[in-house]
Amino acid sequence: MRETALSIHNVSKFYKVYENELDRVREIISGKPRYQKIEALKPVTLEVGKGEVLGIIGQNGAGKSTLLKVLAKTILPSTGEFTVNGRIAALLELGASFHPEMTGHENIFLSGAIQGLSTAEVESIYEDIVNFAGIGEFIHRPVKTYSSGMFVRLAFSIATQIDPEILIIDEALSVGDGAFSRKSFDRIMDFKAAGKTILFCSHSMYQVEAMCDRVVWLEAGEIRKVGRPVEVITEYSEVIRMSSPREESLGSEVQPEEESSLVEDNKESVEGLPGIEKIEISVDGRIADVHSVVSEESDVAVRVLFDPGKGVPMPTLAVAFSGGDGRIVSSAGSFHDGVSLSLNEEGKGEAVITFPRIGLLRGNYYLDIALLCEKGIHLYEAVRRAAEIHVEQKGLERGVVILPHEWTT
Amino acid sequence: MNIVAGYGRNIAQGFLTPISSMLKNRTLFWMLVKRDILNRTSGTVLGKLWPVVQPGLQILGYWFMFDIVFSMRANRGPEYLEYLLTGMLPWLCIAEVLNRATNMFREFSPLYRRNPFPLELLPLLIMAIPCMVFGTVYFLLVLLLEGPVSALTSLAVMPMLMLWLLPLCLVLPVLGLFIKDFAQVVPFLVMITMFLTPILYFPGMLPDGMQQFIWLNPFSDLLAVVHGIVQGREFSQVNVLRPFVVWLVLLGPAWLVFRRSIPHIREVL
Numbered sequence: 001m002r003e004t005a006l007s008i009h010n011v012s013k014f015y016k017v018y019e020n021e022l023d024r025v026r027e028i029i030s031g032k033p034r035y036q037k038i039e040a041l042k043p044v045t046l047e048v049g050k051g052e053v054l055g056i057i058g059q060n061g062a063g064k065s066t067l068l069k070v071l072a073k074t075i076l077p078s079t080g081e082f083t084v085n086g087r088i089a090a091l092l093e094l095g096a097s098f099h100p101e102m103t104g105h106e107n108i109f110l111s112g113a114i115q116g117l118s119t120a121e122v123e124s125i126y127e128d129i130v131n132f133a134g135i136g137e138f139i140h141r142p143v144k145t146y147s148s149g150m151f152v153r154l155a156f157s158i159a160t161q162i163d164p165e166i167l168i169i170d171e172a173l174s175v176g177d178g179a180f181s182r183k184s185f186d187r188i189m190d191f192k193a194a195g196k197t198i199l200f201c202s203h204s205m206y207q208v209e210a211m212c213d214r215v216v217w218l219e220a221g222e223i224r225k226v227g228r229p230v231e232v233i234t235e236y237s238e239v240i241r242m243s244s245p246r247e248e249s250l251g252s253e254v255q256p257e258e259e260s261s262l263v264e265d266n267k268e269s270v271e272g273l274p275g276i277e278k279i280e281i282s283v284d285g286r287i288a289d290v291h292s293v294v295s296e297e298s299d300v301a302v303r304v305l306f307d308p309g310k311g312v313p314m315p316t317l318a319v320a321f322s323g324g325d326g327r328i329v330s331s332a333g334s335f336h337d338g339v340s341l342s343l344n345e346e347g348k349g350e351a352v353i354t355f356p357r358i359g360l361l362r363g364n365y366y367l368d369i370a371l372l373c374e375k376g377i378h379l380y381e382a383v384r385r386a387a388e389i390h391v392e393q394k395g396l397e398r399g400v401v402i403l404p405h406e407w408t409t
Numbered sequence: 410m411n412i413v414a415g416y417g418r419n420i421a422q423g424f425l426t427p428i429s430s431m432l433k434n435r436t437l438f439w440m441l442v443k444r445d446i447l448n449r450t451s452g453t454v455l456g457k458l459w460p461v462v463q464p465g466l467q468i469l470g471y472w473f474m475f476d477i478v479f480s481m482r483a484n485r486g487p488e489y490l491e492y493l494l495t496g497m498l499p500w501l502c503i504a505e506v507l508n509r510a511t512n513m514f515r516e517f518s519p520l521y522r523r524n525p526f527p528l529e530l531l532p533l534l535i536m537a538i539p540c541m542v543f544g545t546v547y548f549l550l551v552l553l554l555e556g557p558v559s560a561l562t563s564l565a566v567m568p569m570l571m572l573w574l575l576p577l578c579l580v581l582p583v584l585g586l587f588i589k590d591f592a593q594v595v596p597f598l599v600m601i602t603m604f605l606t607p608i609l610y611f612p613g614m615l616p617d618g619m620q621q622f623i624w625l626n627p628f629s630d631l632l633a634v635v636h637g638i639v640q641g642r643e644f645s646q647v648n649v650l651r652p653f654v655v656w657l658v659l660l661g662p663a664w665l666v667f668r669r670s671i672p673h674i675r676e677v678l
């Protein structure tokens with residue numbers, strides 16, 4: 001039994017709404033309730049072990065952010081209590097409490113002081129914070145002059161450098177630009193490797209599954225399911241799919257009402273980071289623009305040329321077939337298949353994946369290609385609907401794929 | 410009995426919580442004070458002199474208006490100018506604190522929106538700068554007008570006034586945040602209160618029938634005490650007792666309002 005990092009007991013939160021602000025003031029003065037309740041979080045009881053990476057999933061309005069805000073102590077719970085074993089750092093809504101008039105330099109010390117660090121302690125990590133944020137001379141300018149990217153980079157750098165025992169991340173895995181995104185991802189993986197506790201809230205089911213030890217699914221303010229990522233995410237994805245048919249794609253599964261920064265809009269390649277350069281699809285050795293294939297007969301090969309980037313480990317590739325309704329029918333990834341990609345004579349990354357006698361059944365399918373980090377989690381670039389494949393079949397089988405099978409009579 | 414105990418507890422907490430928070434978070438507090446001073450001075454030619462020059466100029470303005478334009482000294486005797494200046498500077502300090510208190514939560518919202526920032530620190534923060542700035546100018550002014558002994562005693566004036574303003578600095582920010590009209594009304598109320606307080610005039614200059622009414626205003630007592638300790642003017646125990654009782658009466662409910670409003674403040678913005 002591992003040590004408890006976070007113990008949440010019956011924590012609930014309802015927001016108070018008033019007909020007008022005067023009613024709020026009357027309530028504050030008299031102590032008599034005049035509010036209407038909006039229940040954001042029903043009583044939640046949960047133990048998070050030390051070193052555990054806990055994913056929190058759920059649709060918008062499920063109470064994820066409310067729970068994280070309560071745990072980060074930026075709002076007070078309406079009922080219940082929780083105990084935190086160690087320092088907690090939170091990246092909520094990709095921001096931090098910066099004093100807009102203060103320079104980045106001063107804000108580092110301010111944030112440290114709010115977290116209870118002494119000036120000497122902040123001084124000892126100051127260089128690391130500045131180097132990691134990588135905002136150059138801007139560190140000596142007021143943060144009100146920062147771009148949103150710089151703001152987030154500094155916030156992320158501070159939150160992770162103050163060495164918290166518990167890190168709360170609310171939708172922050174792809175902070176800043178491409179290069180910083182990769183750095184921040186590495187930093188979070190370092191936290192995981194160092195046995196820190198992480199509470200990770202994301203709409204990317206792929207990332208949650210890849211990173212988390214356990215997942216909590218919140219629905220309408222209460223826990224619907226807690227368990228192993230694969231179990232919870234499978235059930236969650238099914239419910240989402242049933243309630244609103246939508247597209248899914250490699251690397252990200254996005255709520256219908258939300259925008260995603262990952263695959264939904266193709267993530268563009270950034271200089272210095274790996275990026276896809278060319279995709280070539282051939283059927284039975286012939287390269288064509290329109291790909292007509294015959295089920296269980298045609299060999300479909302996908303050739304991808306990519307820039308491996310500079311100073312990063314060799315990336316991995318993933319390919320997915322999705323149907324016209326957007327649902328992924330099948331996918332394959334080099335990381336999961338244990339295949340290392342290599343460079344060609346020109347120094348470019350090159351890989352070919354072949355689907356011999358493709359087992360798809362009649363219909364139109366789309367091909368998504370994604371270039372990911374060496375662990376197959378962090379997405380560098382994705383090309384959605386890179387090609388359309390029209391499958392015909394000779395038999396009368398129904399469905400989307402033919403499963404390998406045998407008859408015994 | 411419970412009500413009395415609860416009231417006493419609120420008074421004690423209203424006084425002790427902000428102060429203990431300031432001591433506990435002294436690094437943070439000092440950092441914000443320094444930034445506040447820098448905000449007033451950065452980018453200016455006179456730089457660090459401004460905090461002292463600005464109240465000095467205000468005092469010069471009042472001196473010009475009342476001594477030269479209205480010839481009050483000629484009419485009311487030479488002590489008028491000293492009376493005016495030793496009362497006006499503390500009032501300017503009070504006015505600045507009250508006006509800023511009304512907008513306090515909005516001004517500092519970036520600090521507590523995403524962080525567990527100790528909100529009880531803010532009332533003391535908005536008092537700290539005026540207390541230091543006006544305190545310094547006041548010391549120099551009293552040194553010039555009344556000599557070194559009075560100048561030393563004058564050092565107690567601003568902290569004393571700030572302490573008295575604590576209940577108002579707990580309530581005004583809450584009202585200012587939730588009732589926007591307050592931001593418009595408070596500067597007007599501050600100005601009216603100045604006219605109702607014997608700052609520009611001696612209490613004896615009012616018509617006989619009106620003199621008793623100025624003591625309904627606790628600032629009249631406070632100013633009487635200020636003039637007493639700085640200028641050696643006469644003041645009675647009642648002048649001390651009355652504002653003290655008002656302070657005690659206000660502090661308990663003010664703390665209650667502040668404490669109850671904390672969850673609202675964190676959620677509203």
